[in-house]
Amino acid sequence: MSKLDKQSGKKPDKQLDRKVDKMKQDYSIRELAKEFDVTTRTLRFYEEKGLLNPSRSGQTRVYTMADRTRLKLILRGKRLGLSLDESAEIILMYDPVGTNSKQILSLIDKIQDKRLQLEQQQKDLELTLLDLEAAEQRCSESLSRIH
């Protein structure tokens, strides 16, 4: 029996289970933490910062698919070296917050800025990879000379 069942009740409800298992809907804080290899403290912290906002069942947090997705984006951002605020900004870019054309235009500007920054990162990445390849090459040559 899955943890989800544990949460929603003891005996699985056949009525609801019929076609609704198309995708896991809700997650406990532990589940999510485990899946993404972060601590629960981290998840609470992200919530405190407004990056996640799970609903509550009593006072217990219940994470939805949307939260999971945002968490994924945050962690992706981290791997890129972005700060939480930067990731938050980017996530906001993904869904249309502004409704009037002035806001949309400003959003487009911000998107362009980020793109430029990320493209610079791409260049830096490639340079670094090239350097590493060269270093590896030299190592190999050293080895063959030793042998």
Added chain:
Amino acid sequence: MSKLDKQSGKKPDKQLDRKVDKMKQDYSIRELAKEFDVTTRTLRFYEEKGLLNPSRSGQTRVYTMADRTRLKLILRGKRLGLSLDESAEIILMYDPVGTNSKQILSLIDKIQDKRLQLEQQQKDLELTLLDLEAAEQRCSESLSRIH
């Protein structure tokens, strides 16, 4: 008159100026800071951490071309989201520190690790760029609908 001239003396020394301007050799802390848009505090901090080690003229720091290069690499690392320690590690990978094959093999391992990490970053970068492009697209469509 360049700052270099200021440093070496008031009147440019014809003797030394003859062919020695093939490349700027030394930099004051201000020059380097200005060129890379960091503060002098930052340069001293990097030195404290062992990332740079300028020679001294009296107690005044004199940065060489080697320092400049390392600084460049450090800042490149920063743009990738690397910590100073990580950048330091990478820089160490660039020149052969170990002489025996065991050390070299371990270095190769570390290089591979970094490469894997950076390649993961590349993937994340591309995904993020794709997301941003899509977001930009949606913005444009919103605009055209408004118009």
Added chain:
DNA sequence: AATTACGTTTACGTTAACGTCAACTTTAAA
């Protein structure tokens, strides 16, 4: 002689992103 410009060291302050208790509640199991 006094100011200005650049350099130095020492040391405390700051922000981000959590870690690490502590003290407590609620639910599930033995």
Added chain:
DNA sequence: TTTAAAGTTGACGTTAACGTAAACGTAATT
């Protein structure tokens, strides 16, 4: 019913990467 497991909210601690300020030296300019 006691215990164990997972949840909660504070609140203080920690590390990295500098910022900022104090107190001082030196050298050139006014």
